[in-house]
Amino acid sequence: MRELAFRCTEVRADRHAAGPTLVLRLRITAPARTRVHALALRCQLRIEPARRAYDEAEGERLTALFGERSRWGSTLNPIQFAEVPLMVPGFTGESEIDLPVPCTYDLDIAATRYFRALESGDVPLLLLFSGTVFSGPAGFHVTPVPWDLEAAVRLPVKVWREMMEQHFPGCGWVRLPADVLDELLAFRTRRSLPSWESTVRALLGAADTRGTADTTTHAADAGDDPVGGAPGPAGTS
Numbered sequence: 001m002r003e004l005a006f007r008c009t010e011v012r013a014d015r016h017a018a019g020p021t022l023v024l025r026l027r028i029t030a031p032a033r034t035r036v037h038a039l040a041l042r043c044q045l046r047i048e049p050a051r052r053a054y055d056e057a058e059g060e061r062l063t064a065l066f067g068e069r070s071r072w073g074s075t076l077n078p079i080q081f082a083e084v085p086l087m088v089p090g091f092t093g094e095s096e097i098d099l100p101v102p103c104t105y106d107l108d109i110a111a112t113r114y115f116r117a118l119e120s121g122d123v124p125l126l127l128l129f130s131g132t133v134f135s136g137p138a139g140f141h142v143t144p145v146p147w148d149l150e151a152a153v154r155l156p157v158k159v160w161r162e163m164m165e166q167h168f169p170g171c172g173w174v175r176l177p178a179d180v181l182d183e184l185l186a187f188r189t190r191r192s193l194p195s196w197e198s199t200v201r202a203l204l205g206a207a208d209t210r211g212t213a214d215t216t217t218h219a220a221d222a223g224d225d226p227v228g229g230a231p232g233p234a235g236t237s
Contacts, residue, residue, distance in 0.1 A: 008024050081111045
């Protein structure tokens with residue numbers, strides 16, 4: 001059914017969800033007086049990073065995703081955000097329905113790293129639709145949702161940050177392999193550390209101390225090396 005149209009009228013966070021969840025309010029329009037018995041919908045959400053500007057601090061944090069700003073003309077490519085199914089009940093002419101989108105705070109996911117890098121403004125999203133339409137005045141006509149149907153929407157960064165703050169107040173989330181977690185737990189137990197935060201801080205402190213010691217040693221070695229520019233013994237030619 002090529003006459004279908006989609007529009008996103010609202011983006012909000014679901015404050016009652018067990019985990020971080022965005023809710024997109026969809027308005028679905030079919031031809032007037034056309035009976036849609038059901039709509040089995042799939043929605044792909046894609047971030048369009050080239051459709052907004054970035055300040056200096058945001059640009060630095062996005063270097064890991066897109067490289068240096070001088071390369072953004074070729075690297076600022078769309079990022080896959082989510083793909084969710086939705087079963088739309090029957091309607092005639094027009095219907096509105098909520099599309100729940102579960103989110104993650106896993107910093108190994110490109111979309112999460114992108115969101116976290118932004119301070120303010122909006123995130124440009126593109127919704128791409130596919131699926132199956134069951135329609136007809138009598139019986140069922142089964143037709144695919146045209147592959148070129150889409151809708152653009154802007155997600156306020158503030159909404160995403162407040163949603164994550166609700167579920168992970170003042171915290172982040174890092175995924176680690178099981179063997180690394182076992183080593184961290186053993187380290188924490190040996191040191192009798194009270195929390196994971198203190199465990200990571202202890203490791204960071206040890207790394208900083210070692211880095212300072214290595215720098216001092218290298219500097220001392222360079223000062224004692226005649227090849228490095230130090231003066232040789234008196235009387236040498």
